[in-house]
């Protein structure tokens with residue numbers, strides 16, 4: 542198979558430093574629309590025209606595009622998408638407030654996350670998949686109990702948790718719900734502790750979340766995260782630069798026959814994996830209720846044990862997705878079993894859908910250090926189980 546790849550990129554209509562939202566306003570409505578969807582769509586339209594002129598024919602072969610411009614792509618691969626901006630920003634601030642201020646008894650530093658909480662997560666949950674290999678394969682089955690780490694009188698505080706810290710961990714590992722159990726966003730999952738101390742629950746108040754509410758939502762440049770309360774959620778929902786449409790019939794239906802592959806690392810420190818599960822489940826439920834189609838025929842989600850946001854982490858995390866190879870972590874091979882881009886091409890062109898993928902962990906997340914181990918990536922909602930045999934090769938595991 543010869544695959545010609547053309548790429549387009551866009552600044553989404555503004556220039557800014559990472560982590561700043563001041564460009565959005567107050568009241569810079571055109572810039573917000575460019576960022577939300579217009580810039581990407583226009584880039585795709587322009588890019589297709591360039592490909593057509595360059596190759597003399599149209600090319601034969603992200604979520605907002607699928608929902609709003611279903612004709613733009615035949616196949617789309619998305620990794621842990623930030624598709625529900627309004628709730629993502631709420632969640633980020635909620636997560637950060639769980640440990641703020643950093644001089645309080647609830648604050649948890651990176652060292653305690655990594656050296657105290659992570660080992661206890663492994664002690665309680667590592668063997669659930671049948672193998673104690675230092676990898677939490679599926680945190681859905683890990684009912685982590687941080688109270689096992691409660692400080693005893695006189696115990697060194699760097700080896701245990703205060704009651705306030707235990708309560709914070711319990712909130713951090715719970716979905717964000719308000720009022721009458723209204724679901725706002727997912728949670729952190731047990732297993733990613735090596736990154737949580739530098740992620741959303743670190744000592745610094747979360748600046749992009751603050752800018753989001755200052756410049757997009759409330760138009761109040763003096764607002765700070767200490768002013769946060771759940772009354773801002775419906776105000777943010779009203780702004781709606783988000784991609785949560787459940788009806789994908791124009792993309793997946795017989796008229797277009799589009800394919801969507803999504804992946805998410807269980808140890809994502811930036812966007813709760815629960816967001817990917819929630820979107821998949823919402824499309825699944827809608828599709829079952831309103832169509833005769835099987836979600837498996839157009840949308841598949843793969844979960845990646847121990848992977849951080851889109852790459853990195855301590856599990857097998859290289860399978861050809863964006864950011865991986867550029868970070869020194871190419872897939873083991875370019876075939877559809879190991880490379881998600883080839884899996885997509887095979888699905889779109891030959892109708893062969895991936896049932897699972899095989900990812901590799903390069904030692905130290907660096908290809909020059911050699912293969913550490915390989916593992917299957919299971920199609921959600923399946924889970925990984927150790928069958929027996931060599932613990933470093935994917936064929937000793939199965940998806941059930």
Ligand SMILES: *[C@@H]1O[C@H](CO)[C@@H](O)[C@H](O)[C@H]1NC(C)=O
Nearest residue numbers: 568569570757758759760776
């Ligand atoms: C803030 O400004 C934006 C853009 O002009 C507008 O959509 C939004 O409704 C405003 N928010 C409030 C709380 O007035």
Ligand SMILES: *[C@@H]1O[C@H](CO)[C@@H](O)[C@H](O)[C@H]1NC(C)=O
Nearest residue numbers: 641642643644645646647648
């Ligand atoms: C935490 O720091 C703030 C600001 O520096 C200070 O006002 C507050 O008294 C401190 N709280 C504690 C418990 O030390």
Ligand SMILES: *[C@@H]1O[C@H](CO)[C@@H](O)[C@H](O)[C@H]1NC(C)=O
Nearest residue numbers: 673674675913914931932933
């Ligand atoms: C495999 O087992 C060996 C021996 O018990 C152990 O040292 C190694 O860490 C294990 N590797 C993985 C990836 O499970």
Ligand SMILES: *[C@@H]1O[C@H](CO)[C@@H](O)[C@H](O)[C@H]1NC(C)=O
Nearest residue numbers: 649650652653697698699700
């Ligand atoms: C981390 O916090 C603990 C208390 O929870 C403290 O004993 C320890 O000294 C801190 N470590 C660092 C590196 O700041």
Ligand SMILES: *[C@@H]1O[C@H](CO)[C@@H](O)[C@H](O)[C@H]1NC(C)=O
Nearest residue numbers: 759764768769770771772773
């Ligand atoms: C909640 O936040 C909004 C927006 O900052 C503010 O107007 C309101 O007074 C706050 N409500 C409470 C109960 O603090």
Ligand SMILES: *[C@@H]1O[C@H](CO)[C@@H](O)[C@H](O)[C@H]1NC(C)=O
Nearest residue numbers: 787788789790791792831832
């Ligand atoms: C789903 O979307 C399609 C295309 O926009 C529309 O024709 C159809 O009526 C929608 N279905 C429902 C049940 O809303």
Ligand SMILES: *[C@@H]1O[C@H](CO)[C@@H](O)[C@H](O)[C@H]1NC(C)=O
Nearest residue numbers: 867868869906907908909910
């Ligand atoms: C990978 O390891 C090699 C050799 O140790 C080193 O030169 C290179 O910078 C590393 N690559 C990355 C992306 O860290």
Ligand SMILES: *[C@@H]1O[C@H](CO)[C@@H](O)[C@H](O)[C@H]1NC(C)=O
Nearest residue numbers: 896897898917938939940941
């Ligand atoms: C992956 O899918 C293929 C094809 O359905 C199947 O033969 C294989 O057993 C699956 N691997 C795992 C680990 O489940």
